[in-house]
Amino acid sequence: MKAKNKTLDRIDLKILRCLQENARISYVDLAAEVGLSTTPCLERVKRLERAEVIRGYQAMLDPCALRADLLVFVEISLETQTPAVFDEFRRAVEQLPQIQECHLVSGQFDYILKCRIPEMSAYRQLLGDVVLTLPGVKESKSYVVMEEVKETCSLHLPEIADLEEK
Secondary structure, three states: OOOOOOOOOHHHHHHHHHHHHOOOOOHHHHHHHHOOOHHHHHHHHHHHHHOOOOOOOOOOOOOHHHOOOEEEEEEEEEOOOOHHHHHHHHHHHHOOOOEEEEEEOOOOOOEEEEEEEOOHHHHHHHHHHHHHHOOOEEEEEEEEOOOOOOOOOOOOOOOHHHHHHO
8 A cells, every 4th residue: 555644444444345345336325335425435435546455346257157167276496595586486477377376475385376277187287387387496286175165355354443553
């Protein structure tokens, strides 16, 4: 968030909760939900967008309907941990649409990838032909998801009292 100096208040949090539940809600309905008239509500949303508290809006798609049924998490260890290797690896990963997420982590390995692909044969090809040939990759360890128990993009929003304490 660029302008984090402005504290979020109770109404901002209500707006964020409503938009997380339904980003397509009209400004008229959003305003009614949070107890404002439309113009001040719209101004608050625009302020939250400018401050990058709201980073964007997107549709949640059904992976199975789009032949991306298989979800795999992959641990990646790099040969060396230098800024140049990290940068080269990051740039290469950003070009791969099958990789939904990539996180630099602490622990036994360097990165964890979240991949969505149609089936196991597509994953074997992605792993062998792409992931293991990424810059600096030494080894990988895969976890095939058998059941998705919970998946959400929503953030847990604190209560206003929790924000005021900090």
